[in-house]
Amino acid sequence: MAAIYRVAHAQPVYRRGVPWRRRYRLPASIAHPVRLLPLAFFSLIVIGTLLLLMPFAREGEHDPSFMDALFTSASAVTVTGLATVDTGTYWSPIGQGIIVVLVEIGGIGIIAMTTVLGLFVGGRLGLRTRLAAQTDMHVVSLGDVGPLFRRVAVTMLLFQGLTAIVLTLRYYLHYFDSFGYSLWHGVFDAVMAFNNAGFSLHADSLTGYAGDYAVILPISVAVFAGGVGFPVLAELYKEWRSPKTWTIHTRLTVWGSLFLLVVASTLFIAAEWNNAATIGGLSPIDKFITGIEGGIMPRSGGFNSFDWGSVEPVTLNTAIIMMFIGGGSASTAGGIKVTTFLLLGYVILAEIRGEEQVRIGSRSISPRTIRTALSIALIAVGLVAMGSMLLMIFSGVSFAEGLFEATSAFGTVGLSTGLTPLLNVPGQLVLIFLMFIGRVGTITAASAFVLRRRQSRYHLPEEQPIIG
Amino acid sequence: MAAIYRVAHAQPVYRRGVPWRRRYRLPASIAHPVRLLPLAFFSLIVIGTLLLLMPFAREGEHDPSFMDALFTSASAVTVTGLATVDTGTYWSPIGQGIIVVLVEIGGIGIIAMTTVLGLFVGGRLGLRTRLAAQTDMHVVSLGDVGPLFRRVAVTMLLFQGLTAIVLTLRYYLHYFDSFGYSLWHGVFDAVMAFNNAGFSLHADSLTGYAGDYAVILPISVAVFAGGVGFPVLAELYKEWRSPKTWTIHTRLTVWGSLFLLVVASTLFIAAEWNNAATIGGLSPIDKFITGIEGGIMPRSGGFNSFDWGSVEPVTLNTAIIMMFIGGGSASTAGGIKVTTFLLLGYVILAEIRGEEQVRIGSRSISPRTIRTALSIALIAVGLVAMGSMLLMIFSGVSFAEGLFEATSAFGTVGLSTGLTPLLNVPGQLVLIFLMFIGRVGTITAASAFVLRRRQSRYHLPEEQPIIG
Ligand SMILES: [K+]
Ligand SMILES: [K+]
Numbered sequence: 001m002a003a004i005y006r007v008a009h010a011q012p013v014y015r016r017g018v019p020w021r022r023r024y025r026l027p028a029s030i031a032h033p034v035r036l037l038p039l040a041f042f043s044l045i046v047i048g049t050l051l052l053l054m055p056f057a058r059e060g061e062h063d064p065s066f067m068d069a070l071f072t073s074a075s076a077v078t079v080t081g082l083a084t085v086d087t088g089t090y091w092s093p094i095g096q097g098i099i100v101v102l103v104e105i106g107g108i109g110i111i112a113m114t115t116v117l118g119l120f121v122g123g124r125l126g127l128r129t130r131l132a133a134q135t136d137m138h139v140v141s142l143g144d145v146g147p148l149f150r151r152v153a154v155t156m157l158l159f160q161g162l163t164a165i166v167l168t169l170r171y172y173l174h175y176f177d178s179f180g181y182s183l184w185h186g187v188f189d190a191v192m193a194f195n196n197a198g199f200s201l202h203a204d205s206l207t208g209y210a211g212d213y214a215v216i217l218p219i220s221v222a223v224f225a226g227g228v229g230f231p232v233l234a235e236l237y238k239e240w241r242s243p244k245t246w247t248i249h250t251r252l253t254v255w256g257s258l259f260l261l262v263v264a265s266t267l268f269i270a271a272e273w274n275n276a277a278t279i280g281g282l283s284p285i286d287k288f289i290t291g292i293e294g295g296i297m298p299r300s301g302g303f304n305s306f307d308w309g310s311v312e313p314v315t316l317n318t319a320i321i322m323m324f325i326g327g328g329s330a331s332t333a334g335g336i337k338v339t340t341f342l343l344l345g346y347v348i349l350a351e352i353r354g355e356e357q358v359r360i361g362s363r364s365i366s367p368r369t370i371r372t373a374l375s376i377a378l379i380a381v382g383l384v385a386m387g388s389m390l391l392m393i394f395s396g397v398s399f400a401e402g403l404f405e406a407t408s409a410f411g412t413v414g415l416s417t418g419l420t421p422l423l424n425v426p427g428q429l430v431l432i433f434l435m436f437i438g439r440v441g442t443i444t445a446a447s448a449f450v451l452r453r454r455q456s457r458y459h460l461p462e463e464q465p466i467i468g
Numbered sequence: 469m470a471a472i473y474r475v476a477h478a479q480p481v482y483r484r485g486v487p488w489r490r491r492y493r494l495p496a497s498i499a500h501p502v503r504l505l506p507l508a509f510f511s512l513i514v515i516g517t518l519l520l521l522m523p524f525a526r527e528g529e530h531d532p533s534f535m536d537a538l539f540t541s542a543s544a545v546t547v548t549g550l551a552t553v554d555t556g557t558y559w560s561p562i563g564q565g566i567i568v569v570l571v572e573i574g575g576i577g578i579i580a581m582t583t584v585l586g587l588f589v590g591g592r593l594g595l596r597t598r599l600a601a602q603t604d605m606h607v608v609s610l611g612d613v614g615p616l617f618r619r620v621a622v623t624m625l626l627f628q629g630l631t632a633i634v635l636t637l638r639y640y641l642h643y644f645d646s647f648g649y650s651l652w653h654g655v656f657d658a659v660m661a662f663n664n665a666g667f668s669l670h671a672d673s674l675t676g677y678a679g680d681y682a683v684i685l686p687i688s689v690a691v692f693a694g695g696v697g698f699p700v701l702a703e704l705y706k707e708w709r710s711p712k713t714w715t716i717h718t719r720l721t722v723w724g725s726l727f728l729l730v731v732a733s734t735l736f737i738a739a740e741w742n743n744a745a746t747i748g749g750l751s752p753i754d755k756f757i758t759g760i761e762g763g764i765m766p767r768s769g770g771f772n773s774f775d776w777g778s779v780e781p782v783t784l785n786t787a788i789i790m791m792f793i794g795g796g797s798a799s800t801a802g803g804i805k806v807t808t809f810l811l812l813g814y815v816i817l818a819e820i821r822g823e824e825q826v827r828i829g830s831r832s833i834s835p836r837t838i839r840t841a842l843s844i845a846l847i848a849v850g851l852v853a854m855g856s857m858l859l860m861i862f863s864g865v866s867f868a869e870g871l872f873e874a875t876s877a878f879g880t881v882g883l884s885t886g887l888t889p890l891l892n893v894p895g896q897l898v899l900i901f902l903m904f905i906g907r908v909g910t911i912t913a914a915s916a917f918v919l920r921r922r923q924s925r926y927h928l929p930e931e932q933p934i935i936g
Pocket of ligand 1: 079080081195196197198300301302412413414
């Protein structure tokens with residue numbers, strides 16, 4: 001490990017004057033990790049589309065639809081859960097199985113890859129440089145990557161297995177006669193929950209289980225755990241007894257996630273308390289349970305036990321903000337991530353207080369990290385704004401619907417006001433693009449297209465425009 | 469001048485161990501410039517409210533309304549132009565005169581003060597430290613401030629005088645019989661235009677002049693000039709022939725403003741071309757002229773010759789983005805400012821390319837400046853989001869209306885979908901708060917409340933959370 005860090009902190013490779021790419025045998029355009037990640041996801045989406053176009057994937061006699069197959073595959077691989085067709089009736093059990101496998105590979109894949117990237121984080125280098133450095137370390141570190149991948153996979157399967165058992169029992173004892181049917185629903189929902197992919201075998205998602213703690217709570221817990229991220233789960237597993245020793249990353253993620261959960265749930269319950277179309281008709285305790293779900297799911301589980309098309313405008317606003325923030329880094333959740341969001345809060349605090357260092361507890365955050373966080377947040381704002389504008393132009397949707405749907409796609413959330421099946425092809429392509437970028441990562445995606453780098457061997461003189 | 473810069477670049481005062489506040493005679497809570505600016509604006513709003521409550525300020529017999537007086541005063545002082553009542557019929561000529569004076573003082577005030585602040589910009593210090601440093605320089609630099617204020621005032625009055633003459637002639641020759649009446653309208657509109665304050669003596673703003681170049685163009689030019697900002701106007705005045713010698717600030721502002729103008733106008737014309745409720749019924753040339761107006765006014769003139777309540781959703785989206793960006797620094801325009809916006813774009817570019825320095829042309833931008841720009845943008849996002857949520861809660865407005873109105877208030881724009889007169893008191897107070905913060909400046913306002921500063925005499929160890 002020490003060796004890895006030494007390399008990561010060394011001079012960026014390109015400075016030595018030898019183009020680093022030439023030292024590898026794979027074509028440079030593929031070998032660069034910054035391109036490997038988008039390429040892997042893209043390939044998986046293509047394979048999924050082809051499989052879903054097969055006759056055995058569909059229920060009944062209807063013709064294959066390329067757009068429905070593409071959209072479903074993209075939504076599954078990016079663990080989003082938005083759907084143009086009803087998962088439970090349009091796809092055959094085999095088709096549903098394909099969706100489960102795509103979600104599982106997409107979910108494990110993104111967690112493993114981002115965890116590995118997270119390990120190589122070097123304090124002074126930008127993400128691009130870090131990725132380049134990582135390629136250099138390939139030979140040194142390949143030995144560590146295997147076990148890590150395995151650990152990620154085992155943890156995830158364990159979590160999902162537990163959730164599946166609880167759900168299967170509940171479904172078999174209270175809802176369905178057939179054990180096989182209950183098991184299939186239990187496994188499907190557990191995979192979707194931990195992977196934060198809001199697909200459901202029911203057209204109305206969890207609405208049929210509204211108020212049933214034994215279903216809503218296990219799913220919410222699995223969504224929350226999957227959305228916290230592997231690095232945090234790994235640290236909590238070892239150090240949950242001593243919060244004071246936690247890394248900044250774990251502290252930000254854990255306390256930030258809980259804070260956002262409380263804020264979102266409180267706002268949800270307060271705004272919807274008397275809304276008959278959502279939770280107005282439930283008992284106070286059921287309102288509370290559904291409120292927790294309404295606080296968790298936009299970040300970015302995507303399950304729902306009520307109609308998001310009927311919520312109050314202010315709840316829509318809260319949900320859009322939560323979908324935008326998303327969950328933990330290296331998790332199955334999307335969004336700009338809790339750490340990015342909180343880090344920016346600390347930056348503002350430092351600026352207002354006039355402090356030179358941005359500090360969190362007894363640690364400081366480097367300007368370079370701040371720059372990356374800033375870039376992630378701003379690209380996200382730009383993408384969501386552009387995406388919702390395109391939805392308005394192409395599919396003639398309203399302002400609120402468009403913004404909600406675009407944010408849901410970018411945050412790989414999967415909640416919808418009911419718009420998804422009604423979009424035309426350009427509108428669907430916009431959502432596919434947003435899901436893809438949201439899952440791969442804004443900067444990773446952008447860097448994959450902009451590989452050239454301007455050389456700067458000397459420090460340019462500073463100039464200060466007036467801002468604000 | 470050299471002396472000023474030397475001080476600005478020196479060690480922050482608080483490091484010397486002597487609390488800087490104690491060296492002054494004025495109470496510290498007032499003497500601090502970070503508090504002087506909000507206080508000056510607040511006092512002006514109070515005075516304006518009292519004047520507008522006088523019987524001679526109102527037309528006819530109706531009772532005084534405290535909220536209408538307060539809202540109008542706040543809207544005038546912050547050069548916004550949002551109005552709960554019809555300026556032309558509710559207020560008497562004296563009341564309208566009070567509004568003109570409030571706008572003029574508010575406009576000149578903000579330009580002068582922010583220009584002075586801009587002069588003291590030190591590359592390595594945060595805004596707070598710069599403001600503190602400025603207080604220290606008070607004695608040294610007071611001699612320079614007087615002439616600068618005068619120059620600002622003379623430039624502004626000259627611009628407004630020219631615009632007033634053109635408008636008066638046009639009004640007298642084509643619209644009104646009385647020269648006095650034409651003169652009053654010409655002066656009123658010229659003051660409002662250069663100050664980017666969208667008040668109008670007509671209930672429908674410029675709609676009566678729709679398609680009349682001789683009215684729309686002078687007003688648009690005055691709005692644009694006022695919104696570019698004094699530092700840029702001053703540099704252009706001397707150096708307009710040699711764009712290559714322009715400072716980064718002037719280059720960003722000029723090219724950025726033109727770029728935003730083209731983008732916004734193009735999007736506007738394309739989206740509204742067939743919308744009968746806005747420009748659909750006009751001739752192509754009139755569509756073009758109105759489109760330029762539709763591109764300029766959201767940043768942040770606030771005049772309109774069509775109904776913003778009838779535009780397409782995508783135009784609403786474009787306008788919200790433009791209102792948020794706003795105009796030039798140290799200008800009468802609001803928003804986060806063009807330089808802030810563009811600077812953040814260069815940051816993203818550097819991050820995507822993996823460059824260590826953020827460069828614009830042959831200059832680099834310090835991490836500290838980036839941090840300030842980031843903070844300004846993020847506080848603005850937070851305020852607008854919170855403001856529109858409160859509007860939804862208090863006044864039960866729709867998502868799009870709430871966001872548009874809140875952004876218009878924060879960006880001191882003054883455009884409205886027609887909502888302002890319909891808001892209840894809490895809703896109006898939200899807008900007043902947003903106008904005030906938007907005009908005073910987010911960081912200045914926040915710093916005024918958070919004067920304490922944590923000492924950090926040593927550099928804390930860095931730690932790097934995973935972000936994104
Ligand atoms: K999801
Ligand atoms: K204005």
